[in-house]
Amino acid sequence: MKKPQVILITGASSGFGKISARMLAERGHIVYGTSRKPTSEAPANKVTMLVMDITDPESIQRGITQIHRKYGRIDVLINNAGIGIGGALELATDKEIALQMNTNFLGVCNMCKAVLPSMRRARKGKIINLSSIAGVLAVPYQGFYSASKFAIEGYNEALALELYPFGIKVCVVEPGDFNTGFTANRLVSQATLEDADYGKTFKNSLNLIEEAERKGCQPEKLGHSICRLVEKKNPPFRTLVGPASQVLFARSKKWLPDRWLQFILRQFYQIRACQK
Numbered sequence: 001m002k003k004p005q006v007i008l009i010t011g012a013s014s015g016f017g018k019i020s021a022r023m024l025a026e027r028g029h030i031v032y033g034t035s036r037k038p039t040s041e042a043p044a045n046k047v048t049m050l051v052m053d054i055t056d057p058e059s060i061q062r063g064i065t066q067i068h069r070k071y072g073r074i075d076v077l078i079n080n081a082g083i084g085i086g087g088a089l090e091l092a093t094d095k096e097i098a099l100q101m102n103t104n105f106l107g108v109c110n111m112c113k114a115v116l117p118s119m120r121r122a123r124k125g126k127i128i129n130l131s132s133i134a135g136v137l138a139v140p141y142q143g144f145y146s147a148s149k150f151a152i153e154g155y156n157e158a159l160a161l162e163l164y165p166f167g168i169k170v171c172v173v174e175p176g177d178f179n180t181g182f183t184a185n186r187l188v189s190q191a192t193l194e195d196a197d198y199g200k201t202f203k204n205s206l207n208l209i210e211e212a213e214r215k216g217c218q219p220e221k222l223g224h225s226i227c228r229l230v231e232k233k234n235p236p237f238r239t240l241v242g243p244a245s246q247v248l249f250a251r252s253k254k255w256l257p258d259r260w261l262q263f264i265l266r267q268f269y270q271i272r273a274c275q276k
Contacts, residue, residue: 002231004028004029004030005029005030005075005076005230006029006030006032006067006071006073006074006075006076007024007029007030007031007032007074007075007076007077007078007230008032008033008034008063008064008067008074008076008077008078008115009021009024009031009032009033009034009077009078009080010033010034010052010054010078010079010080010081010107010111011034011035011080011081011082012033012034012035012047012049012080013033013035013039013049014180014181014185015080015180015181015182015219016080016130016175016178016180016219016222016223016226017033017078017080017081018033019219019220019222019223020078020080020222020223020226020227021033021047022047022223023220023223023224023226023227024226024227024230025046025047026046027227027231029230030071031046031047031048032047032048032049032050032063032067033047033048033049033050034049034050034051034052034054034063034081035049035050035051035052036051036052036053036054036081037051038051050063050066051063054081054103054107054108054110054111055102055103055106055107055110056110057110057113057114060110060111060114061114064114064115068118073118073122074115074118074119074125075124075125075126076125076126076127076128076230077111077112077115077125077126077127077128078128078130078226078230079107079108079111079112079127079128079129079130080130081103081107082103082104082107082130082148083099083100083103083104083185083186083187084100084142084145084182084185084186084187085099085100085142085144085145085186085187085188085189086141086142086145086186086187086188086189086192086202086206086209087141087188087189087191087192087202088141088143088189088191088192088195088198088202089143089144090198091189091191091192091195091198092143092144092189093191096144096187096189097144100144100145100147100148101144101147101148101151103148104145104148104149104151104152105148105151105152105155108129108152108155109155112127112129112159115127116163116168119166119168120163120166120168123166123167124166124167124168125166125167125168125169126168126169126170126171126229126230126235127159127163127168127169127170127171128171128172128173128226128229128230129152129155129156129170129171129172129173130152130172130173130175131149131152131153131156131172131173131174132145132146132149132174132175132176133174133175133176133177133240133242133246133247133250134146134149135148135149135150135152135153135174136153136174136240136250136253137249137250137253137261137265138150139209139269140205140265140269140271141192141202141205141206141209141269142209152172153172156170156171156172156237160237169234169235170237171229171235171236171237171238171239172237172238172239173222173225173226173229173239173241174238174239174240174241174250175222175241175242176216176217176240176241176242176243176246176247176250177212177213177215177216177217177242177243177246178213178216178217178218178219178221178222178242179213179214179215179216179217179218179219180213180219182213183210183213183214186210188206197274201270201271201272204269204270205269205270205271208268208269208270209269216242216243217241217242217243221241221242222241222242225239225241249264
């Protein structure tokens with residue numbers, strides 16, 4: 001391997017972040033991981049964990065400064081931290097919407113804003129932002145999660161163009177269903193569960209979503225994709241990774257009529273018309 005890279009990965013206390021941090025460290029890179037709260041379980045002995053709230057610019061800057069003082073640079077930023085909230089769009093509270101969007105989207109913006117000045121000065125760097133297949137095809141009862149990931153898609157497309165003159169690479173990773181702790185950590189709208197109109201369909205859809213996640217790929221598969229993006233000189237802008245059927249379906253959006261896509265999704269999530 002060439003010279004080790006200094007890598008900062010958010011949300012490294014569990015799931016994709018933890019696995020990716022460990023795999024990158026095992027490959028000889030200098031890896032810093034973040035978690036919102038102190039954790040005694042690092043992804044690996046060679047991963048340095050920082051307490052960082054990605055919704056708080058001051059907290060972010062303290063962590064960035066710590067890395068710069070020791071190494072003088074951050075070569076790769078991997079924005080992985082995120083949460084999921086299940087529920088009907090209509091019944092989502094302002095607090096739930098803000099939590100979802102601030103963590104999944106604005107957190108990415110905050111992190112990029114913090115590392116980009118030094119990357120621009122160096123005229124090099126790499127930013128890898130985790131989106132989701134739910135950022136390609138919206139998922140019912142995960143609407144604001146999908147919205148946050150769609151926002152990341154648009155943000156990345158613009159960011160890649162703006163950073164091209166400075167030699168900074170931008171990548172977006174779109175995972176499908178994986179068997180991680182994300183399923184157990186999903187927040188659920190109590191108002192939706194108890195609603196006379198939405199409740200039954202929501203429960204059925206949520207069961208299908210969680211079953212697909214539990215049967216999904218192992219997170220090491222995504223970890224290998226992250227490692228390839230980190231170490232490749234000219235990585236692809238967009239990487240879909242997950243079960244083959246989901247990857248194929250996401251790619252079909254480019255040519256399938258919208259009404260067909262909607263029909264397939266309604267059938268999968270068992271969304272039926274109400275009786276009059």
